[in-house]
Amino acid sequence: MTRRLRVRTLRTRVSLLALAVITAWLLILATGLSLVLVSRLNQQVNDGLRVRAQAASATVVVRAGQPVGVGESATDSELDSSIWVYRGGTAIARPPVAAALQRVADALAGTPAHFADRHGRRFYVLPLLTHGRQVGSIVAAADLDPYERTRDTALIGVGIVAVLMLAGAYPVLRFATGRALRPVGEMTRQAAEWGVVAPDERFGGDQRYVELASLAKSLDGLLGRLAAVLRHERHASAELSHELRTPLSRVAAQVELLMDNASAAQRQELQEIRTNCAAMDGIIDTLLAAARTELTGVVGRASVDAVLRSFAAPTGRPRTVVESEPLLVEVDDDLVVRMLAPVVENARRYAARTITMTARRRGTVVEIDVANDGPRLPHDLAERVFEPGFSARDGGHDGVGLGLALARRLARSADGDLVVDESSEHTVFRLTLPAG
Structure with missing residues (x-):
């Protein structure tokens, strides 16, 4: 199956389209020039044959109404080179030529005036008339080879000129198209930048080119909607943070007061409540961070080695070992910590003696294995x-079942992913993030 050529840039597409139009016009011009050239060469050959035949007819000696010979003249050498004089069908003067040409001339003798091409020659028949009656013929011949060489040379020259023009036109077209599209690229870059750091900026309607006014209007509308979404997100995040953290703070404060006068068994239960409040507070932070990352698209940068070593615990059980080279990812370091924290916590629940954290680069991404x-x-x-709410009661880990789900959501919001490596003989969680 034939695959269509895919043109990935508008600059190339416009340049190729313009080049195709120029090629079509050059073909039309070359064809017209060829037709005109062939017509002019044919006319030149025909005119030359007529002139020579008429000059030869002036030297023919006619007696008693019949041609009997050719008179002497200063141009006899020219006339004899390719001129036949016939009385009826009998040649009374003929040049020394090949037998094939002689047979052609004999066949043309006595016919009306006309042109005929035979054996690379063009023949012209001029009737000799006496009192309105044809009594003989002049047959003139011309070699077509010089004219054909002239025609072929001219056509080759036209082809070379056309190829050189097309070869020189394409770079010029690409340059001109690039210059023409430069304002569009600049507006695209500004729109992308303003959408992140300055959503209140606008292009306005006073564009240098009229064709860009519509694009500027559309981009301004898009930036306006984006600014409204960001304002709503910030407002909603602030309200959500306040509405959720306020009751959590109250619960934590009441737990602190109750622990002062509680029994040992009650203290254990209250400590569990306080731990859950702290976990809930961390979940709120993670959700808000994920929302900001998805909506704003702000790209940060983090040192993978530094983040992993913040989890390192060379002593105790289980101990955490870090094996990483200096690597960077295009994600804020606090977000990387939030992605890894539930994974490391899960590993600590089930590890026998050791947790191993490794990082390596694979092309454009960094893979972090826990x-x-x-x-x-x-x-x-x-x-x-990774399903929200999956817990030990379903055969999973102890906890509320939100940590791994939120960690995967954070990773995917940063153009990465969090999966389980099922090909390993141990439990391995793999976090993939874009390399910095």
Whole structure:
């Protein structure tokens, strides 16, 4: 199956379209020039043959109404080179030529005036008339080879000129198209920049080119809607943070007061409540961070080695070992920490002795693996552990079941992903992020 050529840039497409139009016009001009040239050469050959035949007819000696010979003249050498004089069908003067040409001339003798091409020659028949009656013929011949060489040379020259013009036109067309599209590229760059850092900026209607006014109007409308969304997101985030954190703070404060006079058993329960409040507060921070990342698209940068070493615990059980080279990712370091925290916490629940954290670069991404030497995660749970609310009661880990789900959402909002590496013999969570 033939695959169509894919043109990926508007600059190339416009340049090729303009080049195709120029090529079509050059073909039309070359064809017209060829037709005119061939017509002029044919006319030149015909005129030359007529002149020579008429000059030869002036030297023919006619007696008693019949041509009997050719008189002497200063141009006899020219006339004899390719001129035949016939009385009826009998040649009374003929040049020394090949037998094939002689046969052609004999066949043309006595016919009305006309042209005929034979054996690379053009023949012209001029009747000799006496009192309105044809008594003989003049047959003149011309070699067509010089004219054909002239025609071929001219056509080759036209072809070379056309190819040179097209070869020189394409770079000029690309340059001109690039210059013409430069304002569009600049507006695109500004729109992308303003959409992140200055959504209140506008292009306005006073564009240098009329054709860009409509584009500027559309981009201004888009920036306006984006600014409204960002304002709403900031307002909603602030309200959400206040509305959720206020009751959590009250619960935490009441727990602190109750713990002073509580029994040992009650203290344990209250401590669990306080821990859950802290976890809920962290979940709120993670949700707000994910929302800001998805809406604003602000790109940060983090050192993977530094983030991983913040989780390192070379002593204790389980111990955490970091194996990483200096790498950067295009994500804020606090977001990377929030992505890894639930993964590391999950590994600590199930590791027997060691948690190993490794990082490596694969093309345009950085892969961060968190492995533990505990029981291997069953294949049927490799995706379920990322479902919100999945917990130990469903065969998963202890907890409320939001940590891994939020970690994956954060990773995907940063153009990455969080998955379980099912090809490993241990439980390995793999976080993929764009390399910086």
